[in-house]
Amino acid sequence: MGMNWRKIEEFFFKTLMIGATLIVIASLVLILATIVVKGAKAMNWDMLTKTPEGGFYLGKEGGVLNAIAGSFYLAGGATVMAMVLSGPIAIYLNIYARKRSKTAEFVRFSLDVLWGVPSIVYGAFGLTIMLYFGMKASLLAGMITVALLELPMMARAMDEVLRMVPHDLKDASYCLGANKLETSLRVIVRQTLPALMTGVLLAFGRGIGDAASVLFTAGFTDYIPDSLFGPAATLPLAIFFQLQTPIPEVQDRGYASALILTMIILAISLVVRLLTRWFDRNSV
Amino acid sequence: MVHIDVQNLSVYYKGQPGLRNIAVEIPRNKITAIIGPSGCGKSTLLKTFNRLLDEQEGIRIKGTVLVDGEDIYADKVDVTQVRKKVGLLAQRPQVLPMSIYDNVAYGPRIHGVRGRKRLDGIVEEHLKMAGLWEEVKDRLKSPASGLSIGQQQRLCLARGLAVEPEVILADESTSALDPISAETIERRFMELKNDYTIVMVTHVLRQARRLADYVIFLYMGRLIEHGPAQEFFDHPKYAKTQGYLSGRFIEEHKIDRELDLKCGEFSADMKIVRDEFGKIKPGQILRVTVDREEAVGEMSGSIESDGHRILEAKRVGKISWEIVAEKQKRIK
Ligand SMILES: Nc1ncnc2c1ncn2[C@@H]1O[C@H](COP(=O)(O)OP(=O)(O)OP(=O)(O)O)[C@@H](O)[C@H]1O
Ligand SMILES: [Mg+2]
Numbered sequence: 001m002g003m004n005w006r007k008i009e010e011f012f013f014k015t016l017m018i019g020a021t022l023i024v025i026a027s028l029v030l031i032l033a034t035i036v037v038k039g040a041k042a043m044n045w046d047m048l049t050k051t052p053e054g055g056f057y058l059g060k061e062g063g064v065l066n067a068i069a070g071s072f073y074l075a076g077g078a079t080v081m082a083m084v085l086s087g088p089i090a091i092y093l094n095i096y097a098r099k100r101s102k103t104a105e106f107v108r109f110s111l112d113v114l115w116g117v118p119s120i121v122y123g124a125f126g127l128t129i130m131l132y133f134g135m136k137a138s139l140l141a142g143m144i145t146v147a148l149l150e151l152p153m154m155a156r157a158m159d160e161v162l163r164m165v166p167h168d169l170k171d172a173s174y175c176l177g178a179n180k181l182e183t184s185l186r187v188i189v190r191q192t193l194p195a196l197m198t199g200v201l202l203a204f205g206r207g208i209g210d211a212a213s214v215l216f217t218a219g220f221t222d223y224i225p226d227s228l229f230g231p232a233a234t235l236p237l238a239i240f241f242q243l244q245t246p247i248p249e250v251q252d253r254g255y256a257s258a259l260i261l262t263m264i265i266l267a268i269s270l271v272v273r274l275l276t277r278w279f280d281r282n283s284v
Numbered sequence: 285m286v287h288i289d290v291q292n293l294s295v296y297y298k299g300q301p302g303l304r305n306i307a308v309e310i311p312r313n314k315i316t317a318i319i320g321p322s323g324c325g326k327s328t329l330l331k332t333f334n335r336l337l338d339e340q341e342g343i344r345i346k347g348t349v350l351v352d353g354e355d356i357y358a359d360k361v362d363v364t365q366v367r368k369k370v371g372l373l374a375q376r377p378q379v380l381p382m383s384i385y386d387n388v389a390y391g392p393r394i395h396g397v398r399g400r401k402r403l404d405g406i407v408e409e410h411l412k413m414a415g416l417w418e419e420v421k422d423r424l425k426s427p428a429s430g431l432s433i434g435q436q437q438r439l440c441l442a443r444g445l446a447v448e449p450e451v452i453l454a455d456e457s458t459s460a461l462d463p464i465s466a467e468t469i470e471r472r473f474m475e476l477k478n479d480y481t482i483v484m485v486t487h488v489l490r491q492a493r494r495l496a497d498y499v500i501f502l503y504m505g506r507l508i509e510h511g512p513a514q515e516f517f518d519h520p521k522y523a524k525t526q527g528y529l530s531g532r533f534i535e536e537h538k539i540d541r542e543l544d545l546k547c548g549e550f551s552a553d554m555k556i557v558r559d560e561f562g563k564i565k566p567g568q569i570l571r572v573t574v575d576r577e578e579a580v581g582e583m584s585g586s587i588e589s590d591g592h593r594i595l596e597a598k599r600v601g602k603i604s605w606e607i608v609a610e611k612q613k614r615i616k
Contacts, residue, residue, distance in 0.1 A: 099341045172378040176391040176447050177368035191381040
């Protein structure tokens with residue numbers, strides 16, 4: 001009797017595990033299949049290498065290089081900004097602050113809350129600030145907004161990485177007369193660099209794929225951005241605009257653009273996995 | 285000559301004491317061994333000498349540690365300078381995540397040494413000092429984590445020596461090593477003691493006998509006995525030391541009678557003590573608490589010459605010392 005019940009329990013749990021796993025894999029495959037099937041038709045070299053020419057959104061010649069470049073500029077700049085803030089936060093939380101320090105706990109809590117804030121709210125916030133300072137929608141405004149969006153994710157990822165650094169390693173550096181800053185930069189960051197980079201790349205992935213935060217803040221243009229203060233196109237918005245039109249060819253290009261964005265994110269995920277593996281091998 | 289002077293040092297872990305009222309002087313250019321059963325506070329004591337304990341959470345340190353006569357816990361003291369002067373070799377070797385070369389050069393670079401040539405010289409010199417040079421000279425640029433544990437321990441020694449400390453604290457530095465590597469390290473210590481003050485923690489009594497000039501015996505956070513090695517091993521004064529050295533189980537003494545003495549004139553005090561002995565049977569134990577350090581030695585001496593056995597004499601508070609003695613059969 002008892003034996004049977006345990007078997008049923010285990011069977012039930014196994015089914016649940018397999019089911020959940022299948023759902024994950026199936027969704028990924030379905031999403032990829034949709035954008036590949038629909039996007040492949042419109043996918044060509046021009047998409048990657050040309051900016052929209054006259055009548056592009058009505059089905060004429062051109063590509064989305066403006067959005068590809070804009071997305072990389074914007075997410076790249078935002079990621080650098082977020083990094084400049086996240087690094088010091090993570091180092092403060094783990095090296096300088098006492099373990100149960102109230103400030104540190106409050107900072108962590110704030111980051112967790114910020115992480116959960118929907119990106120449209122960041123967009124609205126960015127817009128408010130822009131209006132206040134009389135700025136136009138621009139690459140810079142988009143960067144700042146996306147940096148704020150990326151910050152909680154990146155800072156918490158780095159925080160978790162630094163939290164795992166063994167006490168002995170810090171002590172080894174302290175014992176040689178190094179102070180906390182030297183220990184952080186020369187030993188701890190070095191030891192955890194691949195894992196920290198993983199956090200950076202994940203945040204980059206979030207930033208490059210987000211539409212809502214750039215909707216009001218970055219604007220849109222058919223040209224490759226040449227100034228921080230001019231507008232910048234982004235892939236998510238390019239997808240959005242193209243899918244909105246009633247013209248089938250343009251919709252297909254929307255799927256092709258989605259395919260491009262997905263490939264970029266896929267590439268980032270692969271790099272993250274490689275880095276993680278490398279990290280596991282090299283840590284002392 | 286005293287190098288590290290520990291005065292009335294107590295360490296509390298989250299309120300509960302880890303070390304209690306330790307007072308001891310560590311001689312210069314000698315090897316001092318700290319021994320005692322696991323958990324008695326050896327590592328804790330060692331870590332108070334370079335303020336490494338500061339980095340731990342929830343710890344309170346009371347008392348004074350003087351290195352070269354300077355209080356290392358004073359407000360104005362730069363803790364990185366303390367650690368430069370008093371190097372600590374951890375129980376488990378912990379190499380830094382960089383090349384062999386950079387591990388050794390790490391300390392000197394931190395302390396402002398620049399220039400390829402100078403660093404090359406420093407790295408070679410200290411790897412030789414630690415007896416590792418021959419094994420690694422052809423792969424200085426490869427990651428230190430690729431070395432064997434024994435080699436890593438010697439690398440840590442080289443790295444520690446490269447900052448040119450005056451004191452080397454070694455926490456069971458040979459416990460993770462095979463006998464050959466352990467002997468290599470031991471031999472280094474014997475050579476190094478001419479120029480450095482070495483304080484080592486060890487579980488291996490034979491090792492303490494081989495190496496130590498001076499011995500400190502801790503038991504449950506208390507300093508039980510300390511003295512020159514020869515004397516310490518050949519004529520341990522107290523029951524707990526004798527028990528530990530002979531590998532016997534150390535039991536807490538069952539106190540049959542207690543006497544709390546405000547010290548006055550010595551012969552009068554001694555009379556009170558003798559009266560107390562008169563009230564107990566042979567084999568029973570009397571504990572006398574006194575409030576003057578000088579009284580401890582004198583009184584123990586007199587109690588012994590009366591024919592009783594001193595089991596223990598130790599500091600228990602800022603101004604209190606305990607003598608625990610067992611009454612013996614009357615000697616005719
Ligand atoms: N961080 C800490 N928090 C709380 N208690 C601690 C801490 N570190 C040490 N202790 C306690 O202090 C006492 C002394 O510890 P310590 O590490 O100094 O012992 P030890 O003599 O070095 O032992 P071993 O020979 O096993 O290394 C032990 O009872 C230990 O449990
Ligand atoms: Mg220890």
